[in-house]
Amino acid sequence: MSSINYTTRIEGQTRINTILWTVPNFINLLENRSCREFRTDKSKDHTMEIIESRFQLKMQFLGRDNDIIEIYYLSPNSVFLKSILTICLKRFEERSIVIKEYHTVHANKWQYLATLFKRDIASYDGRDIFLLSDGSLRLKFQFLVSNDIKIDRSNVFEAQLSNDIENLLHNGMFSDVTMKSLEGDEYKVHKAVLSSRSAVLKAHFEHNTTECFTNSIESPLDAEVLREVLTFIYSDKAPKVDEIPEKLLAAADYYQLSRLKGLCEEALHKKLTVDNAIETLQLADLHSAKILKQLTLEFIKDGQAKLITKTEGWAKVKSVELIKCIYEYIMADDAEADIK
Known part of the structure; x- marks a missing residue:
């Protein structure tokens, strides 16, 4: 049975939730091939109100020998938070694994945080052992939940800015270039936006290219994929990434859109x-x-x-x-x- 040490403190407008999750005999747990998921238990030592307000954690084991461990967390409320995952080592040492900056998290929806590998947790050559001396795995989670009005306004501003820029794609206002799909569908777009997001598209307008004189770009992508790529360029969102990750990965590689490429890799890994x-x-x-x-x-x-x-x-x-x-x-x- 794992143990949980849950503490909270307030610093200014930020509530810092710190969770120490200790899983004893972790290698034995990984060797149990019938175990595919492991979650934190709700403690019976607290009132239901406190229990329901706490974060939950889980591990999912992938591969026949549980060699890949994916870590998730769930927030009971919709919050604006920063998450930090640290692994506790021997001799009171710690190593940060993941730091995700402030972003909006929806209530009661499992959020992916990190991937660990069995070989890194307990490598038998002795070079990099992530287990404590008693064989337990101890992970420290920190969830910094902000109620700062300035941060909230900044987040709202960024969302509004994203929506406003995306609207430029939909209404074509002040467009100065046309982008055509493989089938010939046309999209009224903007050189400044395209150039700021893709080095490949930027190159079309930096030199004496045909596109520079005609203000028209012929894309090798079909209409569905090009529309999704443009949506990502203008809004940083990819609504269909789980539907057509293979096509979007090729498109992201072609136009050198590294973040879209990462989203596609994550979607393909899940499938x-x-x-x-x-x-x-x-x-x-x-x-x-x-x-x-x-x-x-x-x-x-x-x-x-x-x-x-x-x-x-x-x-x-x-x-x-x-x-x-x-x-x-x-x-x-x-x-x-x-x-x-």
């Missing part, structure tokens, strides 16, 4: 299965999606390799380099173990 692992790996390799490639290789290595070799995706693999990459990744730890 990862035995049947689509090879296609996902090929997609990640094609578009230099390094995080997605790493996570997919981890997924394949975690006891899924034999199953994946029986899929249609594996049967269609023609790249020797890709097969070599998978083989070397899977065999790496086995080779190290043999040497030891």
Whole structure:
């Protein structure tokens, strides 16, 4: 049974919620392949009012051997917060894992915070052991909830600014360039906005290019994808990222939109299965999606390799380099173990 130490303090207009989550015999928990999720328990030592006002935490274990650990939190209320995750080490040392700056979090909706790897938590070569001397894993969460009027107004201002800029895309007001989809659909857009968001689009207007003289850009993207890319450029939002992540990843790579690329990698990682692992790996390799490639290789290595070799995706693999990459990744730890 895990233990929770929950404290709160007020600094100015900010309530700082600090949670120490200690999970004993953590490696034994990971070795239990039937365990796919682990959550904090609601304490019975507090009134229901206090319980309901507290953050909840959970871990999800992925891979056949639970080699990937995703960490989530849930807020009981809609808040504007900054989140910090720290791992507690031996000799009272700490290491920050994730710091996410202030953003709006909706009530009672699990929020992804971080991904940990089993090999990093307890690497048997002794170089980087994240467990305490008694074998427990201790994570420190800090949720800084702000009631600062200035910060709230700033957040409202940013949201309003985003909406106002997005409206420029919808109404075409003061547009100075036309962008055409593969099918010929036209969008009235703005050089300043495009150039500030994409180095590729900026290059169209910096030199004596055809686009510079015609004020028209021919995009290789189909209308649905181009519309989503432009929505992201103008609003920093990608409403269809979970619907068409493969197409948007290619588009983000083409126009060098790194944040959109990251959103696509996260969406594709969530959809990862035995049947689509090879296609996902090929997609990640094609578009230099390094995080997605790493996570997919981890997924394949975690006891899924034999199953994946029986899929249609594996049967269609023609790249020797890709097969070599998978083989070397899977065999790496086995080779190290043999040497030891």
